[in-house]
Amino acid sequence: MNIQSMTKSELSQIIEQNRFIPSDELLKEARTVCDTCYGKNIFVRGLIEFTNYCKNNCYYCGIRAGNKNVHRYRLTEEEILSCCDEGYKLGFRTYVLQGGEDAYFTDEKICSVISKIKTRYPDCAVTLSIGEKSKESYKKYREAGADRYLLRHETANEMHYKRLHPQEMLLENRKQCLYTLRELGFQVGAGFMVGSPYQTSETLAEDLLFIKDLQPHMVGIGPFIPHCDSVFKDEKGGTLNLTLTMLALVRLMLPKVLLPSTTALGTIDPNGREKGFSAGANVVMPNLSPVSVRADYALYDNKICTGDEAAQCIECLKRRIENAGYIMDMGRGDSLMK
Ligand code: 5AD
Numbered sequence: 001m002n003i004q005s006m007t008k009s010e011l012s013q014i015i016e017q018n019r020f021i022p023s024d025e026l027l028k029e030a031r032t033v034c035d036t037c038y039g040k041n042i043f044v045r046g047l048i049e050f051t052n053y054c055k056n057n058c059y060y061c062g063i064r065a066g067n068k069n070v071h072r073y074r075l076t077e078e079e080i081l082s083c084c085d086e087g088y089k090l091g092f093r094t095y096v097l098q099g100g101e102d103a104y105f106t107d108e109k110i111c112s113v114i115s116k117i118k119t120r121y122p123d124c125a126v127t128l129s130i131g132e133k134s135k136e137s138y139k140k141y142r143e144a145g146a147d148r149y150l151l152r153h154e155t156a157n158e159m160h161y162k163r164l165h166p167q168e169m170l171l172e173n174r175k176q177c178l179y180t181l182r183e184l185g186f187q188v189g190a191g192f193m194v195g196s197p198y199q200t201s202e203t204l205a206e207d208l209l210f211i212k213d214l215q216p217h218m219v220g221i222g223p224f225i226p227h228c229d230s231v232f233k234d235e236k237g238g239t240l241n242l243t244l245t246m247l248a249l250v251r252l253m254l255p256k257v258l259l260p261s262t263t264a265l266g267t268i269d270p271n272g273r274e275k276g277f278s279a280g281a282n283v284v285m286p287n288l289s290p291v292s293v294r295a296d297y298a299l300y301d302n303k304i305c306t307g308d309e310a311a312q313c314i315e316c317l318k319r320r321i322e323n324a325g326y327i328m329d330m331g332r333g334d335s336l337m338k
Pocket residue numbers: 060061062151152154191192193222223224225226227264299300301
């Protein structure tokens with residue numbers, strides 16, 4: 001299957017054909033391509049959710065500004081560093097600092113924490129996931145030592161983007177941020193939810209074409225899961241099968257990409273993450289945040305946050321990865337994409 005040279009309508013057709021049941025052939029080909037590039041290794045990243053304050057109001061998101069039912073928290077710099085200390089002892093060599101768009105964390109505060117982590121642990125990669133910022137801010141983060149940046153584009157279709165976000169949020173700006181981050185030398189992660197309201201096979205085909213154009217180092221894909229206090233509380237969630245199809249297609253589109261089997265996938269199916277591996281995923285991001293704040297970082301309902309996916313249970317995770325036929329890799333795990 002030559003995904004890389006397909007047109008939008010050919011891609012939508014493949015998505016349509018594999019919407020309810022991904023063909024064995026598709027999954028197998030995606031896994032083989034992943035094996036050829038990365039072998040059986042599954043890369044592990046420590047996720048630190050350091051603030052759930054956010055100025056935005058994305059309609060799908062549980063911690064959007066307008067949700068008054070969220071208990072808001074921020075970790076202090078010391079708390080973030082002690083998550084890293086704990087992570088380092090457990091063997092983690094990549095930290096992902098994720099948060100809402102929170103003005104309290106000025107560039108100065110972000111840079112300070114980045115450079116402290118890099119000084120203490122020069123062998124570790126630091127990934128940021130803190131939303132849309134100016135080029136100047138991104139440049140400062142890079143100079144402070146940040147290596148990678150995750151910013152899902154959410155959907156590559158203008159109309160669809162407008163239906164998922166309030167009018168002040170612009171797809172054009174989000175895409176521009178991704179190209180800027182690339183240009184500044186970050187390893188960049190884009191991505192989208194599967195099964196978000198108003199999504200169609202055509203908009204998913206556009207996601208694949210956008211990814212082909214951007215050539216990101218990572219692509220984060222998980223099912224949309226409704227959150228009880230969000231605008232989309234009564235909408236249907238994304239399915240396991242369509243998520244597996246999209247993981248496989250992204251793997252075939254960008255053979256060398258790093259592809260997480262996400263927490264959202266593990267939330268909708270007890271073996272979701274293992275199924276993700278067999279569709280070509282090769283990253284997991286267990287939670288390193290303090291246990292006391294985990295429940296407050298609820299982007300969607302029923303998010304798993306205590307079992308095997310917690311960083312503290314790295315042995316359980318290792319067992320699960322090995323039982324599924326893979327090798328857990330705690331190294332930095334840099335992308336093979338240029
Ligand atoms: N269901 C699934 N994923 C979600 N995200 C936000 N809200 C939800 C939800 N309700 C995803 C978005 C965001 C990432 C951090 O989490 O794609 O970019």
